[in-house]
Amino acid sequence: MTNLRQSTVREKADSTKQMALAIGSAKPPRRSALRMMLPTLTPWLVVGLVLIVGITLFGVLGPLFVMDPTTIRDIGLRGPSSEHILGTTQTGQDVFAQLAYATRGSLEIGLIVGVLATIFSALFGILGTYIGGFADETFSLISNVFLVIPGLPLVIVISGFVPPAARGLWTIAVVLAITSWAGAARVLRAQTLSIRSRDYVAASRVAGERAWRVIAVEILPNLLPVLASQFVFAVIAAILGEAGLSFLGLGASNSSTLGTMLFYAQNGFALPLGAWWWFVPPGLIIALFGMGLSLVNFSIDEIINPKLKNVRLHRKRARAVARRLRAGKDDR
Amino acid sequence: MTSIHVENLVKDFSVRKGIVRRKFRAVDNVSFDLLPGRTIALVGESGSGKSTIARILARLDSPTSGTIAATLDDGATVPNRLYRRHVQMVFQDPFASLNPFHSIEHHIARPLSIHRVTKGSAATASRVLEMLDRVNLEPPEEFAQRRPHELSGGQRQRVAIARALAPGAGVVIADEPVSMLDVSIRLGVLNLLGRLQREDNLAVLYITHDLATARHFSDEILVLYKGRVVERGPSDDVILDPHHDYTRLLALAAPDPEKLGKVVSSEAAPDRSTLDNTVCFNHFTGEWEESEARVPA
Numbered sequence: 001m002t003n004l005r006q007s008t009v010r011e012k013a014d015s016t017k018q019m020a021l022a023i024g025s026a027k028p029p030r031r032s033a034l035r036m037m038l039p040t041l042t043p044w045l046v047v048g049l050v051l052i053v054g055i056t057l058f059g060v061l062g063p064l065f066v067m068d069p070t071t072i073r074d075i076g077l078r079g080p081s082s083e084h085i086l087g088t089t090q091t092g093q094d095v096f097a098q099l100a101y102a103t104r105g106s107l108e109i110g111l112i113v114g115v116l117a118t119i120f121s122a123l124f125g126i127l128g129t130y131i132g133g134f135a136d137e138t139f140s141l142i143s144n145v146f147l148v149i150p151g152l153p154l155v156i157v158i159s160g161f162v163p164p165a166a167r168g169l170w171t172i173a174v175v176l177a178i179t180s181w182a183g184a185a186r187v188l189r190a191q192t193l194s195i196r197s198r199d200y201v202a203a204s205r206v207a208g209e210r211a212w213r214v215i216a217v218e219i220l221p222n223l224l225p226v227l228a229s230q231f232v233f234a235v236i237a238a239i240l241g242e243a244g245l246s247f248l249g250l251g252a253s254n255s256s257t258l259g260t261m262l263f264y265a266q267n268g269f270a271l272p273l274g275a276w277w278w279f280v281p282p283g284l285i286i287a288l289f290g291m292g293l294s295l296v297n298f299s300i301d302e303i304i305n306p307k308l309k310n311v312r313l314h315r316k317r318a319r320a321v322a323r324r325l326r327a328g329k330d331d332r
Numbered sequence: 333m334t335s336i337h338v339e340n341l342v343k344d345f346s347v348r349k350g351i352v353r354r355k356f357r358a359v360d361n362v363s364f365d366l367l368p369g370r371t372i373a374l375v376g377e378s379g380s381g382k383s384t385i386a387r388i389l390a391r392l393d394s395p396t397s398g399t400i401a402a403t404l405d406d407g408a409t410v411p412n413r414l415y416r417r418h419v420q421m422v423f424q425d426p427f428a429s430l431n432p433f434h435s436i437e438h439h440i441a442r443p444l445s446i447h448r449v450t451k452g453s454a455a456t457a458s459r460v461l462e463m464l465d466r467v468n469l470e471p472p473e474e475f476a477q478r479r480p481h482e483l484s485g486g487q488r489q490r491v492a493i494a495r496a497l498a499p500g501a502g503v504v505i506a507d508e509p510v511s512m513l514d515v516s517i518r519l520g521v522l523n524l525l526g527r528l529q530r531e532d533n534l535a536v537l538y539i540t541h542d543l544a545t546a547r548h549f550s551d552e553i554l555v556l557y558k559g560r561v562v563e564r565g566p567s568d569d570v571i572l573d574p575h576h577d578y579t580r581l582l583a584l585a586a587p588d589p590e591k592l593g594k595v596v597s598s599e600a601a602p603d604r605s606t607l608d609n610t611v612c613f614n615h616f617t618g619e620w621e622e623s624e625a626r627v628p629a
Contacts, residue, residue, distance in 0.1 A: 199429035206390045207443040207495065208416040221433040 040302070042312070048295025055289045059107045062100030069097035069256070077268075080277050087277035090268040098261055099281050105257035106239050106286070109173055113238030116177035117184065118231045124181070125188025126223065130196055130215050140189060146182035154179055155241065159250040172245065172252045176238050184230040191226055195219050225303040232297045236290050243286055258282040333368035333533050334402055334410060334418040334502030336389065341398035343384050343559075358384045360559040362398075364552075366503055366535040368405075373538045373546035373567065375582065376556035382539045383424075385556075386507040389537065390421040402503070417447045420501035422525075424508040426488035430480035436491050437476040440464070440498050447499040463494040467524060486517035490524065497528060503535045510545065522549055543582055547571045555579045557609045565615020575613035575620075577602035 073092030080087045086095035121143075128139025158175045159167065195201065196219060204218045239258075245251045246259025247266065265271075265279040302312070343359040359381040364372055374382045387393045389400060402410040402418055410418050420443075423429035430439055440460045443449075450456040457476075464472035467490040480488055489509060496504050506525065510518040522545060529536055540546050546553055546567060553570040555563040555578065563576040574580045581602050612621045 199423045199425055200431040202387075202390075202392055203421070203423060203429050203492070203495070204431070204442070205392060206416060206421045207499075208446045209442065217434075218431055222431070 040299070042299060044295045045299040048292045048299070051288050051292030052296065055103060055285060055292070056107060058100060059103035063097075063104055066097035066100045067094055069093060069101050077273065077275055077278075086281055087275070089264065089278055095277055095281065098256065099285070101256045102258045102261045102282060103285055105169075105255050106242065106259070106289075109169065109176070109242045109252075109257060110235040110239040112170070112173040113176045113180065113242075114231050114235035116173065117181040117234040117238070118227060120177060120181035121184035121188055121230060122223075122227065125185035126192050126215060126219065129189045129192040130211070130219065132196075140186075143182045143185040143189070146179070147186065149179065149182075152241065152244065155245060156248065156250055159245055164253045167251075167253045169252045169255050172242060173238070176241050176245075177234075180234055180237050180241070184234065187230070188223065188226060191223055192219060195222055225300055229297055229300040232293045232300065236293045239286060239289065258286050333405055333535070335368055335535055336366040336419065336503050337399075337401045337403065338365070338385075338389070339363045339399045339401075341385065341388065341400070342396045343381070343388060343393065344396045358559055359388070359395075362554075362556075362559075362561055364554060364564075366537055368502060368535050369529070369533045370552070371529065371536040371538050371550040373540060373550035373553045374556055375540060375543060375546050375553055377541060377582070379558075380556040381559040382541075382556055383507055386421065386505045386537065386539050389419060389503075389505050391415060391419075417499045418501055419503045419505065420496035420499065421505040421507065422489070422492050422496050422509045425512050426485050426492055427480075427512070429492050430488055432480055434479070435476065436464070436478050436480070436483070439491060439495050440476075443495060443498040449499055459498070463498050464491075466497070466528065467491070467494045469494075484517075485513050486521055489513060489521050493521075493525060493528065497532065497534075501534070502532075503537070504529075505537045505539070507539045508541070509538075511540070511542070518545070525549075541582075543571055543586055555582070557607065560609045561612050562609055563613045563615075565613075569615040573615075575615075576611075578607050578609070581607075 071093060073088065075088060075092045077090050078084065078088045078092075084094050084096065086099060088094060089098070124139045124143045128135045155175055159172065162171055201214060201218055204214050209218070242251060242257060243259035243262065246257055247263050249263055251257060251259050251263075261282040262279060265275075265282075268275075268278070270276075270278040341359055341362045342357065344355045344357050347354050347356045362381075362385060366372055374385060376382050384393065388395050402415060404410060430436075437457070437460050440463050441456050444456050444459055450459045460476055461472040464475050469475040469487060469490055475483075475487075475491075480491075483491065493504075493509075504525075509525065510521050513521060525536070526549060528534065536550075538546065538550050550567050553563075553565065553567045554561050555570065555576065557576075557578045563570055563574065563579045570579065571583065574583055581604070610622065613619075614621050
């Protein structure tokens with residue numbers, strides 16, 4: 001009897017052990033580090049993502065389906081019709097076709113500048129700060145100098161200086177990137193200063209990690225939300241900056257962007273003629289894309305500063321309480 | 333096993349006040365030997381230079397003067413590039429010493445692969461589980477996949493200890509390893525450290541401001557005051573028979589359960605303003621020693 005009980009107890013212990021082993025070997029789903037950094041899905045984020053994805057798809061796929069935007073027809077300035085969804089320009093070119101190509105051009109500029117500016121700011125903001133001492137002083141001096149350089153006037157001067165024949169997409173992108181990385185570098189420097197003095201960085205140095213690994217594996221992941229936010233911001237700034245330049249006629253030559261569209265609309269007296277279909281669509285796309293990126297940026301801000309998330313949760317809770325109170329009053 | 337000989341350690345920090353730069357001596361002429369299987373406790377208040385000594389030994393800071401020599405059993409000096417493999421550190425704050433981005437496995441696997449203790453990812457993974465098992469984190473498979481924020485302070489500190497021991501270190505510097513932990517789990521972590529020390533014959537430098545755990549845990553105590561050693565000796569002697577006024581002051585600062593309800597009278601306590609850190613009582617010789625101030629280099 002006792003023997004039997006003992007054996008059942010042992011069996012039970014064995015089975016729990018096996019269960020534990022099974023759980024162990026089944027490997028619990030690995031909680032990915034990146035997943036932790038993703039923003040919570042709020043209505044704002046959804047709206048922002050829909051805008052960005054929609055406009056990006058339009059820019060990427062649109063040009064494949066529309067007619068040639070440069071074809072000149074002798075129909076002149078016409079309003080939207082079934083043949084030309086967004087009407088035609090003064091020279092009879094299809095506005096919708098132009099819009100698709102222009103969106104693609106603006107997105108290209110935004111992406112190139114966003115990547116370049118983020119790389120510059122990471123280089124100057126993180127690397128020098130981690131090394132410290134003289135390197136930090138030098139890198140921070142350089143970014144401070146670039147910070148006080150007035151962006152748009154410099155861009156205008158440089159763009160005006162480069163002959164139009166050599167003024168390609170990349171020239172404009174590099175010029176915009178050079179004038180827009182400094183602010184981000186300063187923010188990164190402050191963050192890196194804080195992270196580099198944390199114990200886990202010291203611990204990885206004690207463990208014998210090499211400097212580049214400490215930066216890339218221990219420090220950089222903790223800066224990802226900041227970098228993402230800065231990338232998004234750089235893209236907005238680049239698209240707006242390029243539109244401004246092109247509107248002034250200083251943009252990339254023989255490329256089509258939303259800014260050049262506005263430039264031609266302005267030159268073609270679209271506004272006095274009341275040809276809204278010519279200048280409203282490109283303006284709207286710039287505004288909506290900027291809005292989408294900003295909405296995404298707000299969500300990224302919540303990861304950088306979790307307090308903001310709490311504010312939202314508190315507000316939600318407060319609203320729920322208020323609703324319940326109101327419902328209670330109605331009952332009575 | 334590894335031992336460390338510290339001789340005449342001096343560390344100056346330069347303090348900038350406006351445009352005037354001035355030197356501040358954080359550690360002054362400190363010497364001791366860390367031997368396998370033995371624990372030395374560094375005791376002192378905040379700012380007495382304990383953590384600076386820890387950071388210098390862990391090579392996070394460089395000393396202004398003095399020598400630190402790590403030697404093996406046969407008397408051979410540990411070469412510089414192997415130093416980190418032999419000397420490891422456990423940090424004070426377990427909430428700051430683990431990277432929130434990485435899993436527990438990463439923290440223990442990195443020292444293993446840096447020092448090529450294990451070859452191949454499968455061997456490393458199984459050694460990680462072994463280490464987690466040694467520090468009583470059960471089940472290790474589950475803990476390995478977790479991230480620091482899912483662990484309690486005590487569990488994190490166990491991970492930090494596992495990380496320190498992973499490369500097979502012979503010397504462990506424990507910088508107030510339990511001061512940030514809940515009182516109820518301090519003893520558990522200290523006992524774990526003690527067990528691992530016996531198993532691996534480790535040399536431990538235990539840094540604390542708590543005289544009680546210093547006595548419980550260490551063989552020898554060095555009392556630091558303003559960067560200098562003011563009293564040294566076997567732990568029981570230093571605690572039960574303190575000679576230097578500063579040691580008495582430290583002992584009085586700890587609440588005594590037998591005098592419950594009584595305020596420590598300020599008259600009985602030695603006067604802080606007359607504390608002298610130029611003399612040191614050595615319990616080994618039973619004599620007062622002059623701690624000569626070294627001429628700044």
